[in-house]
Amino acid sequence: MTKGILFEIGLEELPARFIYNAEKQLATKTKNWLEKLRISFESITTYSTPRRLAVLIKKAAEEQTTIEEEAKGPAEKIAKDEHGDWTKAAIGFTKGQGKTTDDIYTKEVKGTNYIFVKKHIIGKRTKDLLPSFQSIIESIQFANNMRWAEETIRYARPIRWLVALYGEHVIPFEIAHVKTSNITYGHRYLGKTIQLQSPDEYETKLKDNFVIANPQDRKQLILDGIQSLERKESFQVPVEQDLLNEVCNLVEYPSVFQGSFDPDFLQLPSEVLVTSMKEHQRYFPVKSNEGKLLPYFIGVRNGDYHAIHTVIKGNEKVLKARLSDAQFFYEEDRKQSISFFQKKLERVVFQDKLGTLKDKVDRIVEISEQLGKLLNLDKNTLTKVKRAAEICKFDLTTNMVNEFTELQGIMGETYALHFNEDAEVAKGLREHYLPDHANGELPVTILGSIVSVADKLDTIVGCIAAGLVPSGSQDPYGLRRQAVAILRIMESNSWNISLESLINITLNRYQALPVDLKINNDVKNELNKFFRLRATFLFKEMGIEQDVIQAVLHNEIGVFGYTVDKASVLSEKRNDDSFKNVQEALVRILNLSKHSHRDEVNPAIFETSSEQMLFDKYQETHQAYKTANKDRNADEALKQLGKLAEPIHHFFEHNMVMSDDEKIRNNRLSLVNHIAMLINDFADLSAVEWKQHF
Incomplete structure (x- = not known):
């Protein structure tokens, strides 16, 4: 006989970025738990919404699998005395295994005879083992945790209900004073309290109460709604997977709608409009079939289509306020000059021991120039490298970037062109922030690559010299990501320069400054160790074996592309x-x-x-x-x-x-x-x- 098993964790709304990983953990941990308990099953299905994480186990066996297990004891020379009788060691071993010396047999292992016994382990009833799933729920890890009320447990959000069913029976356990039951809840506003009679009806009953528990089904509903509007309106909606995933994890019952904004806002840079829609409002931008941005947006409501026009008007009003702010900031910024914004960098602290952003820019200029010389760049290109380095951070003090931080670099290029800077220099400003994540897009131009490496080297060397070495999951300055970026840029550009020479350039720059840092061999060794770990990470991503990695990194990283x-x-x-x-x-x-x-x-x-x-x-x-x-x-x-x-x-x-x-x-x-x-x-x-x- 087999039965279904259901576990559901009901929570206050989880941050969208937590859900995918938590559901993945739940699937893996459940599978491992069942295998460890020797409970056979047909399949595992996980579910997730902003308010719940759940797992359905189909056709679970009613008993553990009975197994034959071989237990190894001491060597035969220890198990027997000089007369051939069993010693206390042998007797104690068999007693501990629930056997007698009559059950002993010997086997040779690597040239030595050992004694063994076979154990017949009868499986326990599944229903008696299921309450241990409490430990699986408690073991799920989140990027950030919280406590609530008088509870000592730390979790992403407060636990409000727990469902635990084995067939029609409730599996008893308790977490944070919440007891398990067969009661779950539909959509916060549209659904009702649901009493489950069996695990198999979970998904259907939730759907009847405006909850699409399967995230893939929610994604498909969103895509279907977008495609329907595309056919109806003859426009295109570029769907980025990250945004789709996030929107999917913000709703339990998605309804897709179309809104609009004043076409006059299209005079703003397209990046400003797209960022306002995507990053701040989680809207999908709309483009013409020719790829031109249109004054529309696609939103996703958490609910049905009742009074959808009111919802659309509310969203249009919010977006209008955002775009009006952006337009004001854009116009005000363009009235100033690069030198105006550069001056403001003197008042912005980068890090207590490392000075202001102005101090950081000065170091970036020096490192960039020396790197350019090592690359044997011509005089004209060196001049452009220096200029790009000099103004690489000016946009951080603009009104636009202060309000929309995602636009750093983008507004640097836009404003630089407005202030009549060279086009290559302007592009270098945008690119020097790349890559913005470990596997992100790399700079294309030599200017962007050099200033990017100089900026990241300065941050890594300075922070490690200041004692800010990443530990565990703590890496507030993103040093690991930046180290990976440096290595990737070096390889991509086939730079015939050793990483160690770049580290030395940066260290020498810090040694020449009146900063409260001790630049010594310990710092240098820490930097080499840090970069070697990042290089090892990249090698593993490439499928290189650990022993080969150790062989090529035994001395130094050197010219990274050549080391690869x-x-x-x-x-x-x-x-x-x-x-x-x-x-x-x-x-x-x-x-x-x-x-x-x-x-x-x-x-x-x-x-x-x-x-x-x-x-x-x-x-x-x-x-x-x-x-x-x-x-x-x-x-x-x-x-x-x-x-x-x-x-x-x-x-x-x-x-x-x-x-x-x-x-x-x-x-x-x-x-x-x-x-x-x-x-x-x-x-x-x-x-x-x-x-x-x-």
Whole structure:
């Protein structure tokens, strides 16, 4: 026999951004819980709305699965005495397993005999195990939690009701003084109290009370409503997935409507209009079939279509007020100048120990100029880089960005063009804020890329020097995201510059300033460690194995794009049988180099031709490797190292490296050491877990 199981957590309205992750956790935790309890089931379906999280388990078994389990005891030599009788260790083991010594049998494990017994574990009744689901509810994590009333539990929002049903029976438990029952609730204004007779009727009864519990169904209703308006009005509604997800998680019963605004507002930059609609009101903008913004918007109501015209008028009124503010700010800002806004940066604190935004801009200018020189930019481009850096933050003090923070950079470009700045400089202002999230769009122009990296480097170095190292989930300045951005920009642009040189430029800039920071080796080591962790994150995103990551990052990150290429080559070679001969030779050198001397090699005291042959090949390969390394050709660099394989094998075959003669021993160790330094320059191949089938 099987039965359905339903759990529902009724809450005050959850923030939309919490819901998707919470529902995902609920699904994963429920599945793991059932498997751990050995309760078989047909399927798991989760539901979510702003007021509830729920999971329906179909056809759950009435009993746990009965299992045969093998328990391992002590080694046979411990379990038996010299007369062959069972010892106290064996007797105690079997007693602890509910067995006797008559049940013992032996098995060999890695060359040693151990004693074992088999246990027959009879499954318990499912209904007796279900109250433990309370721990699953309590374990769901949210970005922010709160306490309410006299409760000690911390949760995203107060728990108002709990449904827990096994068939027609209520599963008893209590959380925050809320007891489980078979009572749930429909839409806050349109629905009624619902008494559930069984888990299977959950979704239907909620729908009858104006709650679409399945978020995918709500999304489809929203999309259907939008597409219906598109066909009717012959316009287009660009639907961004993030906005659709958010709107879906703001409503329990979606009804799509169309509103309008004064066409005169279309004189504002389109980004201002779109931001006002999307970010502030959660509306979908409307465009013509030619892609031109139209004076309409699409909204989604949490309810039915009753009195929808009143709802539309209310939304139009709110949007009009928003756009009127934006128009006023836009006109007032354009009456000023860039220098006017730049002056205001002197009064805005960036961080207590790092000074004002004006101080930060000065540092960005210096870092940008030095980075431009490292990239061998021409004089004209360097001039533009400097100008973009000088004015990169001026829009932060404008009325528009103060009101609509999402427009930083966008208004920088818009206003810069209005104030007759160079078009490339203006675009650099917009792009220097990119990427705005870990996998976001990267800057396209060289100006945007340089100023973006300079800005982010300044923030990371300054904050870590000030002791603001991210810990756990705490990263208020977004340092992790910015470090990932720097590495991605470096790789995307194929910059032939090491990350460490950029860190040094920034550290040197801070050392020259009268700031209350200690710039020492500890700070430098912390920065290197921090960036290495971010590089590791990116490598894993690329599918690079952990051992390969360790191999290429054993020393420093270096030129990140080249380091990525090295990792890709090694990731391929670690599974390549044909590379076995090379790998064995190079790793053998690395292992022996731990005992090496760093003296110069003296060919005059070579005793064998294999020594001379390896030395000659090393000198030849050294130059070829350096050329490939300079060209950042990872495949060719490893190929050149591979040419040392045969001479290395011959060397070890015909020479006793640890000779009794100290001079000969040290000379051979010095040769090994020089070759090892060349190999390590590429990567620490001894860290790679080679997967060839030997």
